[in-house]
Amino acid sequence: MQTTSDEVLIARIAGGDRxxxxxxxxxxxxxxxxxxxxxxxxxxxxxxxxxxxxxxVWRQAGKFEGRSAVSTWMLSIARFKALSTLRRKPEQELDExxxxxxxxxxxxxxxxxxxxxxxxxxxxxxxxxxxxxxxIVDLVYYHEKSVEEVAGIVGIPEATVKTRMFYARKKLxxxxxxxxxxxxxx
Amino acid sequence: MNTTxxxxxxxIEELLPWHAAGTLNRRxxxxxxxxxxxxxxxxxxxxxxxxxxxxxxxxxxTLGAPSAHAMEKLFAKIDAEPARKPALxxxxxxxxxxxxxxxxxxxxxxxASAAALAxxxxxxLIAGIVIKEKSAGGYETxxxxxxxxxxxxxxxxxxxxQASSDDITKFLEANKLQVAAGPMSGGLYKVRVAVxxxxxxxxxxxxxxxxxxxxxxxxxxxx
Numbered sequence: 001m002q003t004t005s006d007e008v009l010i011a012r013i014a015g016g017d018r019x020x021x022x023x024x025x026x027x028x029x030x031x032x033x034x035x036x037x038x039x040x041x042x043x044x045x046x047x048x049x050x051x052x053x054x055x056x057v058w059r060q061a062g063k064f065e066g067r068s069a070v071s072t073w074m075l076s077i078a079r080f081k082a083l084s085t086l087r088r089k090p091e092q093e094l095d096e097x098x099x100x101x102x103x104x105x106x107x108x109x110x111x112x113x114x115x116x117x118x119x120x121x122x123x124x125x126x127x128x129x130x131x132x133x134x135x136i137v138d139l140v141y142y143h144e145k146s147v148e149e150v151a152g153i154v155g156i157p158e159a160t161v162k163t164r165m166f167y168a169r170k171k172l173x174x175x176x177x178x179x180x181x182x183x184x185x186x
Numbered sequence: 187m188n189t190t191x192x193x194x195x196x197x198i199e200e201l202l203p204w205h206a207a208g209t210l211n212r213r214x215x216x217x218x219x220x221x222x223x224x225x226x227x228x229x230x231x232x233x234x235x236x237x238x239x240x241x242x243x244x245x246x247x248t249l250g251a252p253s254a255h256a257m258e259k260l261f262a263k264i265d266a267e268p269a270r271k272p273a274l275x276x277x278x279x280x281x282x283x284x285x286x287x288x289x290x291x292x293x294x295x296x297x298a299s300a301a302a303l304a305x306x307x308x309x310x311l312i313a314g315i316v317i318k319e320k321s322a323g324g325y326e327t328x329x330x331x332x333x334x335x336x337x338x339x340x341x342x343x344x345x346x347x348q349a350s351s352d353d354i355t356k357f358l359e360a361n362k363l364q365v366a367a368g369p370m371s372g373g374l375y376k377v378r379v380a381v382x383x384x385x386x387x388x389x390x391x392x393x394x395x396x397x398x399x400x401x402x403x404x405x406x407x408x409x
């Protein structure tokens with residue numbers, strides 16, 4: 001069965017097709033939500049933001065020129081809205097889950113390893129990356145964005161995308177080492 | 187290792203995350219694969235990248251999903267939006283894409299080769315849109331009533347199965363043809379070759395010329 005492409009859905013949305021909007025939303029809202037949630041670290045805020053992101057898609061569909069993938073375009077909108085929200089609420093408290101993850105720094109390496117396997121420690125370290133590093137790791141690994149697409153979403157040169165990812169991974173190794181896992185790199 | 191090799195190594199190493207995610211272009215993919223094949227240390231680091239990739243996916247998948255209210259909120263906002271005017275600013279390809287998608291597979295189910303016919307029907311839509319846009323100076327769908335639907339000289343064409351919609355569009359444009367109806371039984375399209383009637387000999391000459399094009403599988407004159 002043929003799946004309607006995102007570009008076709010956008011063309012229909014531009015014509016006011018609500019069903020196309022529902023399909024696009026169903027297809028992408030979870031990933032957009034997770035991307036935003038990793039940035040704002042608050043579920044309620046992230047949920048509010050995705051309706052704003054898709055409302056922008058509804059409004060701007062007629063201007064979409066297909067220069068990037070629809071998913072890339074939506075992540076760009078999502079990122080802009082998430083950062084705008086964070087700027088408006090600099091005092092915003094992190095949700096409990098995120099806070100707990102950060103406080104886990106208190107565990108010494110033996111305790112951490114005793115409590116969790118290597119994969120779990122790796123996920124914990126991924127959660128402790130800075131927002132900037134977390135964002136790029138998610139875009140590359142989870143959202144499967146190319147160097148060019150990440151550059152477009154984040155608004156930085158492609159060379160910077162590569163070096164930022166490199167340093168994010170380097171930081172990850174350092175965090176793992178603190179938890180008793182020496183990867184022998186860098 | 188000299189400086190140049192170090193720089194090259196670093197360059198390759200920076201690409202490992204995208205290689206693991208499968209988002210590198212063909213050239214860079216080959217460069218990375220060649221480097222991985224000859225450098226065990228790089229291969230070991232690539233294994234680390236793959237671990238990171240897997241755990242990042244797992245981490246994100248455990249983040250859950252928004253509630254059902256998210257869609258309700260969105261459509262409440264959309265309902266509050268002013269009524270939308272026709273999307274005149276859409277480019278041709280987007281409109282054509284919309285037409286493609288509006289054709290459900292069920293409508294094409296009469297044919298054993300629905301996929302091939304979908305391409306052909308798309309071509310008809312492309313032709314209709316292109317020609318009518320040029321003649322009327324505005325947007326009109328291929329399925330919209332024509333001012334003179336039965337006037338002109340016509341042929342029946344079945345396009346070659348391997349012809350892409352792009353090939354067919356170019357063929358129709360190059361020969362100033364317009365798809366008037368179709369697909370009909372057997373995957374045939376009624377194609378207008380002239381806006382006025384033509385002598386039989388002239389129509390036969392045109393048919394013979396069109397027959398030589400590789401996108402044409404079958405062609406015959408018709409009323």
